[in-house]
Amino acid sequence: MTKTSSFGTTKREGHNSAAFYERNIQNFFRQPASAAELAVEIPAHTGWADQIYHQSSTSMTPLPDNGIALAFTSPPYNVGKDYDDDMGLEAYLDLIRNVAKEVYRVLRPGGRYVINIANLGRKPYIPLHAFFYSLHLELGFLPMGEIIWQKGEGASSNCAWGSWLSAKAPRLRDIHEYLLVFAKQDYSRPDKGQSSIERDDFMEATLSIWKIPPESAQKIGHPAPFPVALARRVIKLYSYINDVVLDPFAGSGTTCVAAKQLARHYVGFDISAEYCALANERLGMQIQQELIISRTFEQELENFEADLI
Ligand SMILES: C[S@@+](CC[C@H](N)C(=O)[O-])C[C@H]1O[C@@H](n2cnc3c(N)ncnc32)[C@H](O)[C@@H]1O
Numbered sequence: 001m002t003k004t005s006s007f008g009t010t011k012r013e014g015h016n017s018a019a020f021y022e023r024n025i026q027n028f029f030r031q032p033a034s035a036a037e038l039a040v041e042i043p044a045h046t047g048w049a050d051q052i053y054h055q056s057s058t059s060m061t062p063l064p065d066n067g068i069a070l071a072f073t074s075p076p077y078n079v080g081k082d083y084d085d086d087m088g089l090e091a092y093l094d095l096i097r098n099v100a101k102e103v104y105r106v107l108r109p110g111g112r113y114v115i116n117i118a119n120l121g122r123k124p125y126i127p128l129h130a131f132f133y134s135l136h137l138e139l140g141f142l143p144m145g146e147i148i149w150q151k152g153e154g155a156s157s158n159c160a161w162g163s164w165l166s167a168k169a170p171r172l173r174d175i176h177e178y179l180l181v182f183a184k185q186d187y188s189r190p191d192k193g194q195s196s197i198e199r200d201d202f203m204e205a206t207l208s209i210w211k212i213p214p215e216s217a218q219k220i221g222h223p224a225p226f227p228v229a230l231a232r233r234v235i236k237l238y239s240y241i242n243d244v245v246l247d248p249f250a251g252s253g254t255t256c257v258a259a260k261q262l263a264r265h266y267v268g269f270d271i272s273a274e275y276c277a278l279a280n281e282r283l284g285m286q287i288q289q290e291l292i293i294s295r296t297f298e299q300e301l302e303n304f305e306a307d308l309i
Pocket of ligand 1: 055057058073075077083222224225226227248249250251252253254255269270271272275
C-alpha cells in the first residue's frame with residue numbers, strides 16, 4: 001500500500017489517500033450525501049424522455065426529480081451569436097444559475113453535470129470557467145475534475161497574436177475550451193449499471209486533455225455546435241447504457257444524437273423553434289452519416305450483449 005508523501009509516488013495500486021482527504025482544506029467543500037439521502041426513487045423514463053422541448057431550461061417542467069443520469073451542455077457564451085442576448089455578466093450568470101438549479105433537481109444521486117465553456121476576450125480576459133466554478137459549488141455541486149478540450153494544433157492561420165515578436169502586447173491564442181465536471185451528492189454512482197466503454201477509449205478519456213477537432217457550424221446549420229465525438233466520449237465515460245442524458249441548451253441536438261447512438265435515452269431543451277426542428281431532424285436521420293467513429297446504436301447494443309456473455 002502506498003500513501004501520499006511529500007515527494008509523491010509513482011505506484012498508484014492500493015494507494016491510500018485518507019490522510020489527504022482528512023486535511024482542513026477539504027472542509028470548504030460539501031461532503032457526499034449519506035446512504036439514506038442517496039436512496040431516492042428513480043422515475044422510469046417513459047412519458048418524458050426521448051424528446052426535444054421547445055422551452056427555456058430555466059424551468060424544465062416536463063422532467064421529474066431524480067431522473068437524469070448525465071447532463072452535458074454548452075451554454076450560450078453571450079458573445080453575440082444570433083441566439084445571444086447582450087447580457088451583463090450578472091444577468092448572464094443568473095441564467096446559468098437558474099438552469100443549474102433545475103439540472104440539480106432533475107439529476108439523480110451520483111448524476112453528473114458536464115459543462116463545456118470557453119473563456120472570452122483579452123482586454124480583459126473574462127474567465128467564465130472561474131465564475132462557473134463558484135456558482136456551481138455554491139449550489140452544492142461536487143467538483144469531479146476538468147477536461148481541457150484541445151480543438152486545434154498551432155492555429156497557424158490565426159494571426160491574432162497582438163504585437164508580433166514584441167513584448168509590447170502579445171496575446172495568447174486559445175486552442176482550447178473547458179469541460180467542467182460536477183456531480184450531485186456523490187462522486188460515485190450509488191446504483192449499478194452497464195458501461196459501454198472499451199479499454200483504449202477509457203485510457204484516453206480519463207486523461208485530462210482531449211484532442212478532438214471542432215465541428216463545422218455550416219455543415220450542421222447551427223452557429224456553435226460541438227462535435228458528436230466530444231459528446232460520445234462524455235456519455236461513454238460518465239453514463240450507463242439506458243440512462244437518460246439531458247442537454248439543457250440542446251442547439252442542434254448533438255448531445256441527444258450521441259446519446260441515441262450509444263443506447264441511452266435523451267432529453268433536450270432549446271428556446272429556438274428552428275434549432276429544436278434541426279435537432280429532431282438530426283435525431284431522425286440516418287445517424288451513421290454523422291458518425292466520426294462509425295458505431296451505431298445497434299452495434300453498441302450488440303457489443304453490450306456480447307460483453308454479458
Ligand atoms: C452553444 S449553443 C448549443 C449548441 C449545441 N451544443 C450543439 O451542438 O448544437 C446554445 C444554445 O442554447 C440555446 N438557449 C439560449 N438560452 C436558452 C434557454 N434559456 N433555454 C434553453 N436553450 C437556450 C440557444 O438557442 C442555443 O441553441
